[in-house]
Amino acid sequence: MSVGSSALVTLENAGLEASGKWLVRGVDLTVDRGEIVTLIGPNGSGKSTTAKMALGVMKPTEGSAKRSAQLNIGYVPQRITVDWTLPLNVRRFMSLTRRIPSQSAHEALEMTGVAHLAEAEVRTLSGGEFQRVLLARALARKPDLLVLDEPVQGVDYTGEIALYELISRIRETLNCGILLISHDLHVVMAATNRVICLNGHVCCNGTPDVVVESDEYRRLFGDRAAAAIAIYRHDHDHTHLPDGRVRHADGSITDHCHPDDGHHAHEAVAADGDEGRHA
Amino acid sequence: MLDDFFFRALIAGVGVAIVAAPLGCFVVWRRLAYFGDTLSHAALLGVALAFLLELNITLAVFLVCAGVAVALVLLQRRATLSSDSLLGLLAHAALALGLVALAFMSSVRIDLMGFLFGDILAVSKFDILTIYLGGIGVLIVLAVVWHGLFAATVNPELAEAEGMRPHRSNLIFVLLMATVIAISMKIVGVLLITALLIIPAATARRFASGPEQMAVLAALFGAAAVVGGLFGSLNWDTPSGPSIVVAAVIFFVISLSPLAGLLRPKTERIKGETP
Ligand SMILES: Nc1ncnc2c1ncn2[C@@H]1O[C@H](COP(=O)(O)OP(=O)(O)OP(=O)(O)O)[C@@H](O)[C@H]1O
Ligand SMILES: [Mg+2]
Ligand SMILES: [Zn+2]
Ligand SMILES: [Zn+2]
Ligand SMILES: [Zn+2]
Numbered sequence: 001m002s003v004g005s006s007a008l009v010t011l012e013n014a015g016l017e018a019s020g021k022w023l024v025r026g027v028d029l030t031v032d033r034g035e036i037v038t039l040i041g042p043n044g045s046g047k048s049t050t051a052k053m054a055l056g057v058m059k060p061t062e063g064s065a066k067r068s069a070q071l072n073i074g075y076v077p078q079r080i081t082v083d084w085t086l087p088l089n090v091r092r093f094m095s096l097t098r099r100i101p102s103q104s105a106h107e108a109l110e111m112t113g114v115a116h117l118a119e120a121e122v123r124t125l126s127g128g129e130f131q132r133v134l135l136a137r138a139l140a141r142k143p144d145l146l147v148l149d150e151p152v153q154g155v156d157y158t159g160e161i162a163l164y165e166l167i168s169r170i171r172e173t174l175n176c177g178i179l180l181i182s183h184d185l186h187v188v189m190a191a192t193n194r195v196i197c198l199n200g201h202v203c204c205n206g207t208p209d210v211v212v213e214s215d216e217y218r219r220l221f222g223d224r225a226a227a228a229i230a231i232y233r234h235d236h237d238h239t240h241l242p243d244g245r246v247r248h249a250d251g252s253i254t255d256h257c258h259p260d261d262g263h264h265a266h267e268a269v270a271a272d273g274d275e276g277r278h279a
Numbered sequence: 280m281l282d283d284f285f286f287r288a289l290i291a292g293v294g295v296a297i298v299a300a301p302l303g304c305f306v307v308w309r310r311l312a313y314f315g316d317t318l319s320h321a322a323l324l325g326v327a328l329a330f331l332l333e334l335n336i337t338l339a340v341f342l343v344c345a346g347v348a349v350a351l352v353l354l355q356r357r358a359t360l361s362s363d364s365l366l367g368l369l370a371h372a373a374l375a376l377g378l379v380a381l382a383f384m385s386s387v388r389i390d391l392m393g394f395l396f397g398d399i400l401a402v403s404k405f406d407i408l409t410i411y412l413g414g415i416g417v418l419i420v421l422a423v424v425w426h427g428l429f430a431a432t433v434n435p436e437l438a439e440a441e442g443m444r445p446h447r448s449n450l451i452f453v454l455l456m457a458t459v460i461a462i463s464m465k466i467v468g469v470l471l472i473t474a475l476l477i478i479p480a481a482t483a484r485r486f487a488s489g490p491e492q493m494a495v496l497a498a499l500f501g502a503a504a505v506v507g508g509l510f511g512s513l514n515w516d517t518p519s520g521p522s523i524v525v526a527a528v529i530f531f532v533i534s535l536s537p538l539a540g541l542l543r544p545k546t547e548r549i550k551g552e553t554p
Contacts (some may be wrong), residue, residue, distance in 0.1 A: 056439070057440050075441055077434065087488055088490065096437070096438075098441070121488075147440070
């Protein structure tokens with residue numbers, strides 16, 4: 001993958017430890033301009049934590065997180081609660097971190113389909129409406145890097161497809177990089193360049209299969225949806241056991257797992273010959 | 280006119296109310312009433328210190344409050360301790376310590392009631408100067424940090440991710456709180472400063488459709504409460520602090536009545552009609 005000047009954000013072997021526990025460890029990740037990287041993984045696998053390290057909100061305890069200078073970021077957090085004591089309507093919320101001209105704010109709200117809610121109190125919005133407002137707010141900043149933590153949660157299925165289409169259009173018009181977190185383990189945005197699968201560490205990564213080329217999927221999802229989504233096939237050389245431990249292809253079971261623990265084929269040629277190296 | 284003690288108290292009180300109101304909004308939004316109590320109770324320690332070291336009282340109160348505030352912010356950043364009980368403990372410890380320290384200084388005659396509940400007779404021309412200079416300083420700094428502080432109030436992680444400095448905003452905010460406590464102590468007394476901060480803001484909440492609007496409305500309600508309270512204090516010879524708070528509470532209760540509902544912003548009521 002491209003190294004150097006075009007990378008907006010780079011995580012190298014990044015890990016975060018909190019109260020004696022590794023939330024996520026050994027993450028390598030870059031997002032370049034014009035690129036969409038999707039993070040997937042089960043609940044509690046460290047997706048949001050990884051995004052926060054990329055954003056600079058959390059400092060990695062191990063490894064490094066680097067962002068290019070003067071990076072303009074748009075962030076859609078997984079969860080925001082607006083206290084009822086706060087009088088805050090959508091219009092004011094759009095300018096939360098930087099004043100946005102009202103024309104740009106209106107355009108962004110129009111793109112996500114909630115322009116009619118500009119005067120509504122933020123805390124009275126429905127889940128899906130608020131999600132669209134959050135996305136509009138991030139877009140209106142015209143960011144270099146968009147970090148979207150489950151941006152389509154609570155959005156209905158047709159809305160989800162429309163937002164995916166919007167996100168890939170945004171990438172074209174702004175030429176920004178996008179770090180997208182998805183809760184779906186198998187279906188990702190078709191425009192995704194790379195998928196990183198997390199579960200406390202990087203389990204696998206790769207590119208998704210385009211659905212639109214398969215007649216079977218087109219029948220299943222419909223033409224429009226098939227063009228917007230893609231299927232990701234996992235390629236794991238280890239299994240996560242219910243108790244949180246990891247069983248490797250070589251049969252060894254360890255408490256933690258990271259790429260160079262000696263049980264992974266890609267770095268040790270004879271993966272099956274090194275049993276007992278791991279305590 | 281400044282030779283009239285009552286007029287001096289009015290001028291000083293209105294100034295204090297206008298400065299306290301916008302900060303009070305943040306106290307309400309961030310649910311920092313306990314924090315405000317802790318700081319204002321620590322003010323009594325500042326008074327004791329001022330007598331001990333023969334310092335200016337306002338300055339000493341500011342220094343003690345600022346010290347406590349910064350310590351609390353740094354503590355909370357790493358705290359695993361429940362901040363509610365930590366603050367409650369500190370507030371009353373500071374108050375008790377201050378009272379004990381003042382009791383030991385029997386050589387100086389101290390108007391303890393005045394410090395606890397405010398005293399309109401005690402407002403000098405110099406106090407008015409302090410209140411207005413300090414107050415204008417607070418408002419200027421607040422206007423500069425307002426945007427960042429508000430963003431940090433809504434969501435600190437979002438603010439930080441998008442290039443703002445929520446930690447710095449928080450630190451500036453607590454220093455502004457310390458200043459307001461120092462300048463308003465003579466009018467309302469240490470026990471009721473938090474009330475002056477939060478009651479006008481809570482009253483304004485029902486009528487405001489935006490944060491900036493709420494701050495302005497809170498200032499108006501606060502100033503009205505000061506005027507009403509001081510007249511009451513003069514009339515019935517009651518301590519000024521409690522009288523002002525009673526007036527503020529009366530405004531708050533009126534704001535809850537159905538009549539006040541007619542003045543509320545339209546957006547909330549017509550929301551259901553939007554397609
Ligand atoms: N500040 C924290 N202190 C301790 N543990 C934390 C902290 N924040 C998160 N965790 C833990 O870290 C793990 C990863 O959390 P994270 O929010 O990154 O997961 P996620 O992949 O985004 O999950 P989800 O799909 O539910 O959003 C979880 O087990 C969570 O309980
Ligand atoms: Mg998450
Ligand atoms: Zn794994
Ligand atoms: Zn995988
Ligand atoms: Zn492993």
